[in-house]
Amino acid sequence: MSKILVLGGDGFCGWPTALHLSYLGHDVVIVDNLSRRRIDAEMGAQSLTPISTIDVRLNAWREVSGNVIRFQYVDIAKDYARLAALVDTERPDAIVHFAEQRSAPYSMRGQVEKRYTMDNNVCGTHNLLVALVEADLDCHVVHLGTMGVYGYYGAGFEIPEGYLKVKVPDDNGALIDREILFPTQPGSVYHLTKSVDQLLFQYYAHNDGVRVTDLHQGVVWGTQTQETRLHPALVNRFDYEGEYGTVLNRFLVQAAIGYPLTVHGTGGQTRAFIHVEDTVRCVELAIANPPQRGDRVKILNQAAETLRVRDLAELVSRFTGAVVNFVPNPREEAAENDLRVSNATFRGLGLDPILLTDALLTETLEISDRYVDRVDRSQIRARSAWNKSRRAALEEPDRSSPAHEARPNDEGEGI
Amino acid sequence: MSKILVLGGDGFCGWPTALHLSYLGHDVVIVDNLSRRRIDAEMGAQSLTPISTIDVRLNAWREVSGNVIRFQYVDIAKDYARLAALVDTERPDAIVHFAEQRSAPYSMRGQVEKRYTMDNNVCGTHNLLVALVEADLDCHVVHLGTMGVYGYYGAGFEIPEGYLKVKVPDDNGALIDREILFPTQPGSVYHLTKSVDQLLFQYYAHNDGVRVTDLHQGVVWGTQTQETRLHPALVNRFDYEGEYGTVLNRFLVQAAIGYPLTVHGTGGQTRAFIHVEDTVRCVELAIANPPQRGDRVKILNQAAETLRVRDLAELVSRFTGAVVNFVPNPREEAAENDLRVSNATFRGLGLDPILLTDALLTETLEISDRYVDRVDRSQIRARSAWNKSRRAALEEPDRSSPAHEARPNDEGEGI
Ligand SMILES: NC(=O)c1ccc[n+]([C@@H]2O[C@H](COP(=O)([O-])OP(=O)(O)OC[C@H]3O[C@@H](n4cnc5c(N)ncnc54)[C@H](O)[C@@H]3O)[C@@H](O)[C@H]2O)c1
Ligand SMILES: NC(=O)c1ccc[n+]([C@@H]2O[C@H](COP(=O)([O-])OP(=O)(O)OC[C@H]3O[C@@H](n4cnc5c(N)ncnc54)[C@H](O)[C@@H]3O)[C@@H](O)[C@H]2O)c1
Numbered sequence: 111m112s113k114i115l116v117l118g119g120d121g122f123c124g125w126p127t128a129l130h131l132s133y134l135g136h137d138v139v140i141v142d143n144l145s146r147r148r149i150d151a152e153m154g155a156q157s158l159t160p161i162s163t164i165d166v167r168l169n170a171w172r173e174v175s176g177n178v179i180r181f182q183y184v185d186i187a188k189d190y191a192r193l194a195a196l197v198d199t200e201r202p203d204a205i206v207h208f209a210e211q212r213s214a215p216y217s218m219r220g221q222v223e224k225r226y227t228m229d230n231n232v233c234g235t236h237n238l239l240v241a242l243v244e245a246d247l248d249c250h251v252v253h254l255g256t257m258g259v260y261g262y263y264g265a266g267f268e269i270p271e272g273y274l275k276v277k278v279p280d281d282n283g284a285l286i287d288r289e290i291l292f293p294t295q296p297g298s299v300y301h302l303t304k305s306v307d308q309l310l311f312q313y314y315a316h317n318d319g320v321r322v323t324d325l326h327q328g329v330v331w332g333t334q335t336q337e338t339r340l341h342p343a344l345v346n347r348f349d350y351e352g353e354y355g356t357v358l359n360r361f362l363v364q365a366a367i368g369y370p371l372t373v374h375g376t377g378g379q380t381r382a383f384i385h386v387e388d389t390v391r392c393v394e395l396a397i398a399n400p401p402q403r404g405d406r407v408k409i410l411n412q413a414a415e416t417l418r419v420r421d422l423a424e425l426v427s428r429f430t431g432a433v434v435n436f437v438p439n440p441r442e443e444a445a446e447n448d449l450r451v452s453n454a455t456f457r458g459l460g461l462d463p464i465l466l467t468d469a470l471l472t473e474t475l476e477i478s479d480r481y482v483d484r485v486d487r488s489q490i491r492a493r494s495a496w497n498k499s500r501r502a503a504l505e506e507p508d509r510s511s512p513a514h515e516a517r518p519n520d521e522g523e524g525i
Numbered sequence: 526m527s528k529i530l531v532l533g534g535d536g537f538c539g540w541p542t543a544l545h546l547s548y549l550g551h552d553v554v555i556v557d558n559l560s561r562r563r564i565d566a567e568m569g570a571q572s573l574t575p576i577s578t579i580d581v582r583l584n585a586w587r588e589v590s591g592n593v594i595r596f597q598y599v600d601i602a603k604d605y606a607r608l609a610a611l612v613d614t615e616r617p618d619a620i621v622h623f624a625e626q627r628s629a630p631y632s633m634r635g636q637v638e639k640r641y642t643m644d645n646n647v648c649g650t651h652n653l654l655v656a657l658v659e660a661d662l663d664c665h666v667v668h669l670g671t672m673g674v675y676g677y678y679g680a681g682f683e684i685p686e687g688y689l690k691v692k693v694p695d696d697n698g699a700l701i702d703r704e705i706l707f708p709t710q711p712g713s714v715y716h717l718t719k720s721v722d723q724l725l726f727q728y729y730a731h732n733d734g735v736r737v738t739d740l741h742q743g744v745v746w747g748t749q750t751q752e753t754r755l756h757p758a759l760v761n762r763f764d765y766e767g768e769y770g771t772v773l774n775r776f777l778v779q780a781a782i783g784y785p786l787t788v789h790g791t792g793g794q795t796r797a798f799i800h801v802e803d804t805v806r807c808v809e810l811a812i813a814n815p816p817q818r819g820d821r822v823k824i825l826n827q828a829a830e831t832l833r834v835r836d837l838a839e840l841v842s843r844f845t846g847a848v849v850n851f852v853p854n855p856r857e858e859a860a861e862n863d864l865r866v867s868n869a870t871f872r873g874l875g876l877d878p879i880l881l882t883d884a885l886l887t888e889t890l891e892i893s894d895r896y897v898d899r900v901d902r903s904q905i906r907a908r909s910a911w912n913k914s915r916r917a918a919l920e921e922p923d924r925s926s927p928a929h930e931a932r933p934n935d936e937g938e939g940i
Contacts (some may be wrong), residue, residue, distance in 0.1 A: 191639060221659050225605060228651045229644075232721070236643045240636050267695045273550065276691035277700065281681045285692065290708040294724065295731075302728045306647070306721050313717045316710075317857050320910050395572065442732050497733050498661065 111135040113200060113228040114397070117186055117238070119179075120164050121146050122347050123254065123330055125388050127206060129344065130390045131397075132383035139200060140164070141193075142209065143185035145230075149216070155354075155489045157347035158481045159333060160365065187234035197249075198299030203248040204397050205242075209234055210303065214258070214493035216353040217300035224299045231303035232310070239314040250400040251322045252393060253311065255304045257382045257413060257451065259326065261295025264448040269337035272326065272409020272454055297443055298496070311407045318404045323396045328382030328413030328451075329388065331358045332469060333477045335387045346386065348477055351489035357381065357419060358424035358426070358466075362478035362488070365430035367485050376437035377420025378446030385464040395459045411453045414463030418446075422466070429470050442496035451513045528615060529812070532601055532653070533623030534594075535579050536561050537656035537762050538669065538745055538804050542621060544759065545805045546812075547592045553894040554615060555579070556608075557624065558600040560645075564631070570769075570904045572762035573778065573896045574748060577721030585758035602649035609656040612664075619665040619812050620657075624649055625718065630909035631768040632715035637788040639714045646714070646718035647725070654729040665815040667738045667808060668726065669717045672828060672866065674741065674799045676710025679863040686867055687741065687824020712858055713911070726822045734818045738811045742804065743797030743828030743866075747884060748892045750802045761801065763892055766904035772796065772834060773841070773881075775905070777893035780845035782900050790856035792835025797828035800879040810874045826868045828877030833861075837881070844885050857911035 119140030132138045144164070150156055162170070184192045186209050186516055197205075211217065217227035230387040235253070238271065242249055260269050274292045277285040287330040291312060294305035307324070314320040338344045349355045350363040361371045392412045401408040417425075423434045439445070453461075479492075495501035526549065534543040534555030547553045559579070565571050577585070583594055599607045601624050612620075625646040626632065632642035650668070657664055675684050689707045692700035706727060709720035722739070729735040753759045764770045765778040776786045799807075807827045818824040832840075838849045852858075868876075910916035 123695070184807070190636070194636070221605070221655050224655050225648070225652060229648055232647055233640070233644055237640060240639050243912075245634050266701055267693065274693060276693050276703075278682065278691050280687060286681055288691075288708075293703075293708070296728055298732075299728070302724060309711070309717060309720050309724070313711055313714070317713075359868050431840040497658075 111137065112203035112397070113139070115136040115139050115141055115196070115200065115202045115205045116208065117141045117205060120144060121208055122349065123386065124206070124208040125167070126335040126338050126346055126386055127208070127393050128179055129171060130335065132171065132179050132396065133337050134394065139180045139182060139202070141182045141184050141186065141196065143183060144213070145185070153351065153353065153489075155351040155486070158177075158350055158484055159345045159348045159477065159491055160481075160484070161345060161347050162343040164364050167342050168343040173497045174340045174344070177291065186237055187230045188193060190237045192239070193237055194244055195395055197241045198245040199248060201245070201247055202249055204252060204400070205238070206393055206397070207235065207238060207251060207253045210254075210298065212483065213354045214298035215301040215492060217298055218494040219353070227299050228303055232306050235307045235310055235367050239310060239320060242320055243314070243318045243522055248319075248321070248403060250397065251311075251320065252396045253307065253322060253324045255307060255324045255326045256301060257326050257328045257411070258297055258301040259294040259308065260292055260451075262297055262379060262449065263444050266448070268450040268452055271409070271411050271455055272324065272407070297441070308407075315405070321401050321403055321405065323401060323408045323410065325392060325396060325410055325412045327411045328384045328416075329358070330384055330386050330389050331356065331466070332385040332387060332464070332473055335390055342521060350485070351493065352492035358383070358422060361426040361432070362430075362474060363421060363490070365426055365432035365474075366478040366482045367487065369490070370433040370435040371423045371426060372435050372437050373420050373423050374437060374441065375445050377423060377436065378418055379443060380416050380418050380447050380449035382416045382449060382468060383415045383449055384412055385469060388414060388461065388463045392456055395456060395461065399459065409453050410455045413451055413453055415465055416449050416451065417466070425466060425470065429474055431523050438502070440492060440495040440500045442500055526552065527618035527812070528552040528554070530554050530556055530611070530615065530617045530620045531623065531819055532556045532620060533625065535559060536623055537764065538801065539621070539623035540582070541750040541753050541761055541801055542623070542805050542808050543594055544586060545750065545809060547586065547594050548590060548752050549809065554595045554617070556597045556599050556601065556611065558598060560600070560626070568766065568768065568904075570766040572902065573765055574760045574763045574892065575896075575899070576760060576762050577758040577930075581758050585756040589755045589759070601647045601652055605652045605656070605697070607650055609659055612656045612662060613660040616660070616662055617664055618878045619667060619815070620653070621808055621812070622650065622653060622666060622668045625669075627715065628769045629715040630907060632713050633898065633909040633911055634768070642714050643718055645706035647721050650722045650725055654725060654735060657735055658729070658733045663734075663736070663818060665812065666735065667811045668722065668737060668739045670739045670741045671716060672741050672826070673712055673716040674709040674720045674723065675866075676706055677712055677794060677862045677864065678710055678859050681863070683865045683867055684826070685718060686826050686870055687739065687822070709742060712856070723822075730820070730822050736816050736818055736820065738816060738823045738825065740807060740811060740825055740827045743799045743831075744771050745799055745801050745804050746771065746775070746881070747800040747802060747879070747888055750805055757802055763896075765900070767907035768909065773837060776838060776841040776847070777845075777889060778900055778905070780841055780847035780889075781893040782902065783870045784905070785848040785850040786838045786841060788835050788838050788849060788851050789856065790851070790860050792838060792851065793833055794858060795831050795833050795862050795864040797831045797864060797866055798881060799827055799829045800884060803829060803876065803878045806876065808873055810871060810876065814874060825870045826866045828866055828868055829868060830880055831864050832881070840881060840885065853917075855907060855910040855915045857915055
């Protein structure tokens with residue numbers, strides 16, 4: 111089979127992907143600087159699920175599968191020399207690139223986090239591309255981008271896969287057809303870095319023939335996959351605190367501890383969702399269907415369904431009986447937006463995605479109820495406001511309590 | 526008058542701009558890390574004109590004008606703390622941002638230079654924006670971008686000022702009007718960083734109300750301005766070597782030493798040009814006409830005329846009698862392109878630009894002939910190829926000599 115580097119392979123999406131690719135028989139090397147664990151420590155937070163160290167994880171995997179996944183500790187943004195040496199010696203067929211700071215609220219926390227997110231994500235992605243060119247390696251890069259680069263302002267039409275067909279008037283007013291990278295409207299510094307990544311990929315595909323697939327992914331939910339269930343030490347992480355907890359995880363934890371579900375503003379923000387099991391499957395499909403050398407960047411939308419946040423809250427409320435509360439919004443964003451996204455390519459490749467209504471109950475029983483004793487209530491509150499005027503929303507008196515008053519939590523899309 | 530920080534104020538465009546703004550009565554602070562001088566030292570190159578150290582320059586300016594320009598040594602990409610403290614204590618009305626690595630060939634030289642250009646330019650610009658938000662300062666940022674972000678592939682229509690009006694089909698096929706950031710097609714890592722800067726500005730203008738004017742500038746030519754002529758120690762830099770020498774400067778030096786003018790490929794690449802005296806004047810006009818808080822980024826095209834490289838060579842040949850030679854092209858670019866650019870805004874503000882036919886003779890007499898003894902012939906050869914296949918062009922035998930054989934010099938747009 112192929113040799114595959116999984117950058118960020120210790121993270122929420124990267125870990126189950128690495129296991130699945132190893133399960134399929136690929137020779138997998140995880141590259142990670144464990145920064146996500148460091149950030150947890152810095153925030154005094156931890157995954158709701160009791161995750162093991164990377165060594166214990168890898169030993170457990172060898173035990174249950176007989177397969178070896180290797181691990182390389184590399185900071186891809188700061189340690190170019192190691193990254194370049196690794197690429198040059200391993201000469202992988204594909205590199206799956208998850209290694210970025212991925213929380214929008216964390217990226218808005220303050221000057222340190224804004225700059226860290228920009229420097230880490232942009233320099234990391236650029237280093238990778240430069241290393242491939244230097245090694246003169248024809249390797250397929252599969253990158254995880256976000257739905258958020260399209261902007262959450264309501265396009266007025268179904269969002270295509272990365273490229274937009276437009277008509278431009280020429281000097282005589284006649285309309286010329288052009289197909290352009292979808293003009294991005296990122297909604298946070300984190301999303302901004304993904305818009306920047308797109309330009310980097312476009313450039314290196316054009317100038318050096320680097321083959322890139324960019325997966326514009328929705329909010330990933332769910333915790334376990336077929337492979338992570340094989341051994342307790344393989345359990346995947348579940349983030350629920352103010353920065354990394356995505357909206358659904360936060361609702362599930364609020365429900366489990368008897369808090370109201372806190373919805374920002376009107377909850378009219380529409381987001382796309384995908385189950386982690388499908389993330390893993392989509393990466394498998396992307397690897398199996400690479401672009402050709404000289405092709406433009408292949409951009410695929412990786413999402414199963416779209417929902418308004420208030421509808422998601424209602425869905426969780428139906429499964430758990432939790433109350434829904436509306437609170438001020440600390441984000442600079444449109445109160446309501448329309449989001450329709452084409453996922454034609456993955457559908458065409460056979461993806462039949464898991465929907466929220468299919469697996470939400472499993473998630474509740476398997477994770478949020480099971481680990482409810484591990485919930486740290488002090489971690490639920492959101493700490494990041496998007497700008498000066500939105501900060502007011504966060505500084506309102508704390509109205510949250512088990513007595514069902516709302517606290518201005520970040521609705522916690524977290525990506 | 527106003528307080529103005531000039532980032533990169535020791536450079537080719539920044540120095541005459543700082544002098545002019547000081548001449549107009551503004552309180553000017555130059556911020557620079559002198560990296561351009563360091564790169565000269567690293568390449569064993571130097572300006573054709575004998576430039577003075579920053580201290581000598583500033584003393585000479587005080588002597589001739591009676592005005593004080595202050596200098597702060599700060600690396601804006603690496604020393605955020607100093608930059609933030611400076612912004613917060615000085616609280617300038619405007620910041621002119623020239624502080625980037627600005628040579629396309631240098632940015633393509635190898636992995637070190639590619640990564641340096643990306644990290645320096647993107648992190649520097651981002652640091653500046655973050656510092657403004659942190660200081661809660663409503664200050665106008667005037668940034669120098671490049672014409673090159675529009676791409677040199679031939680748009681098929683006159684290039685508007687930063688934004689493109691397009692029609693997008695909605696779900697029913699009806700055409701909706703949208704105005705988008707011009708989709709960029711950068712032609713080098715350097716140009717890529719300017720495309721990235723655009724996204725950064727768009728984001729911070731939208732999220733934090735930062736007021737930004739982005740000047741998409743053509744190739745700047747000419748050396749002296751009204752102010753730099755006032756004292757020999759104020760002389761501006763003139764770059765002619767393989768990396769930083771722009772096409773016209775390289776032609777002028779080749780002519781002065783009796784080399785043929787080396788034109789890449791067919792010389793069919795069209796570029797936009799502007800005299801440095803007009804650069805300075807445009808920045809003055811941009812400062813006097815800021816966007817309002819909440820406005821989108823104001824993008825202006827800063828160019829006087831467009832010419833094909835072979836026509837430029839012929840023009841120089843007419844003034845100097847030099848022979849024109851065609852050599853292989855080390856750049857990954859279209860052989861011929863059409864480039865028509867709107868500069869309606871600056872024209873409307875009263876700019877009546879200096880054209881090549883007006884001032885080329887002065888430039889020859891005042892600079893390239895005058896300093897011909899300072900030419901270092903070993904510096905003329907270009908060292909950067911855009912990619913593997915273009916490297917072949919550079920590795921051809923050296924056919925250049927005073928006997929009028931061509932050497933595959935970079936045509937040296939250099940920006
Ligand atoms: N989780 C989601 O809902 C979601 C949605 C859309 C897109 N994505 C994207 O998918 C990718 C993975 O997301 P995730 O949820 O698994 O995030 P995560 O934070 O759990 O995992 C990211 C991993 O990358 C590592 N990493 C970060 N910077 C690194 C560096 N400089 N060098 C080496 N390793 C580094 C971290 O230590 C971590 O293990 C991200 O790029 C994210 O933007 C995630
Ligand atoms: N020269 C041209 O033809 C031209 C054309 C279009 C656009 N521009 C743009 O105009 C700007 C100025 O160009 P120039 O020709 O004067 O270049 P230059 O290299 O002569 O000047 C840039 C200055 O910025 C400084 N600098 C670079 N990085 C810095 C950092 N991290 N911190 C502090 N100072 C730093 C350098 O030391 C130098 O003095 C650039 O952004 C360039 O891209 C230039």
